Amino acid sequence: MDPATSALRLASRTDDLGTEAAYLVLEAAHRLEAAGRHVAHLEIGEPDTPTPAHIIEAGVRALRDGHTRYAVAPGIPELRVAIAESLAERGLSVGPEHVVVTAGAKPALFYAMLALIEPGDEVLCPDPGFPIYESVVRLAGGRPVLYPLDGERGFAPDVQAIAERITPRTSLLVLNLPHNPTGGVAAPADEERLAELAQQHDLAVLSDEVYGRIRYEGTPRSIAALPGMAERTVVVDAFSKTYAMTGWRLGYGAMPTGMVDRVTTLLINAASCTTTFVQHAGIAALRGPQDPVRRMVAALKTKRDLIVNGLDKIDGIRCARPAGAFYAFPNVAPILERAGLKAQGLADRLLADYGAALLAGTAFGPGGEGHLRLSFATSAEQIALGLERIARCVTDLRTSAPSRAPSP
Ligand SMILES: Cc1ncc(COP(=O)(O)O)c(C=O)c1O
Incomplete structure (x- = not known):
């Protein structure tokens, strides 16, 4: 049997199932890494600390x-x-x-x-x-x-x-x-x-x-x-x-x-x-002891401030300071408008050309247009790298310079 063909008729109840873009972006990022590129990971929503x-x-x-x-x-x-x-x-x-x-x-x-x-x-x-x-x-x-x-x-x-x-x-x-x-x-x-x-x-x-x-x-x-x-x-x-x-x-x-x-x-x-x-x-x-939770939340708070302050410094980005969870959801509408892009287009470009893996706000519904989602449950280094790459992309978009692949 040719494994590429299927004799199965799939039930229509699963036709419209949605999914989570984070896994698709993670997969795309891994493909880039396998091809020798460096990627700053801000896409996946999980603590980077080990289980206590x-x-x-x-x-x-x-x-x-x-x-x-x-x-x-x-x-x-x-x-x-x-x-x-x-x-x-x-x-x-x-x-x-x-x-x-x-x-x-x-x-x-x-x-x-x-x-x-x-x-x-x-x-x-x-x-x-x-x-x-x-x-x-x-x-x-x-x-x-x-x-x-x-x-x-x-x-x-x-x-x-x-x-x-x-x-x-x-x-x-x-x-x-x-x-x-x-x-x-x-x-x-x-x-x-x-x-x-x-x-x-x-x-x-x-x-x-x-x-x-x-x-x-x-x-x-x-x-x-x-x-x-x-x-x-x-x-x-x-x-x-x-x-x-x-x-x-x-x-x-x-x-x-x-x-x-x-x-x-x-x-x-x-x-x-x-x-x-x-x-x-x-x-x-x-x-058991709850200190690991308290320590993680305290560390996340520091990272929240790092990412929000960093995003706010980039021309055209405004970021509300999240009161909980570990995601920043910056408004990038002025950048999109200037560049004639949608949030998904910007997220794709950030991954493919700048090695910054994050999600378009629209991965969470139409109300996410004009936004990106960045997980800050990662290391301060990844956050700094991600911010630097976003800033570079925004500058290139403003000056319409050709994009540059990040150095490894
Ligand atoms: C809002 C929300 N609910 C549920 C889940 C799923 O959690 P779990 O991994 O425990 O199934 C997530 C995971 O990202 C989430 O963000």
């Missing part, structure tokens, strides 16, 4: 101790207890019976959306926003309704803009605070107004809090902690970013008990359970 040693040790010990069999589907009891207790930091009062452990935040989002969205339901998603929301809403038969985020407001959700988009078909509001790709957070008063809105219109809320503990001001909070919200909110979080555990695949959803059985059944259908020894590492992460 005590967590690795717990995972290895769990393997040696024989935790290599199936676990109970919603998660091993000790981990569910530790997760429920850890949520108290955000003001949430939930028990282990509310928690379902998953292989990262993504499956928790996936299961929650499949469990909540009826065909034809309208789901409010941020634009720009994590592209997987829109993709899974469509897969579930729903219709994503995008709500804008404004750089002038630090990309905080605009309650009025959200309210205006609610119709009798709206069933779910997706919030992501702190926010990817902008680092925006919501003021407590706005969070209260969003909670009121959800109750007034009987909306479920999917609160993606994977950056919940990566905040540079204030303390972690969850909309689920507000009065009347625990019963209509699914909180999704993961160990991926907080504990530098992206490759371990460990996360969870905390939800009203009435939903736990459905989500657990979805999980049994898709995965049986979450990797058992990884769950033991998760207990060590939550029960």
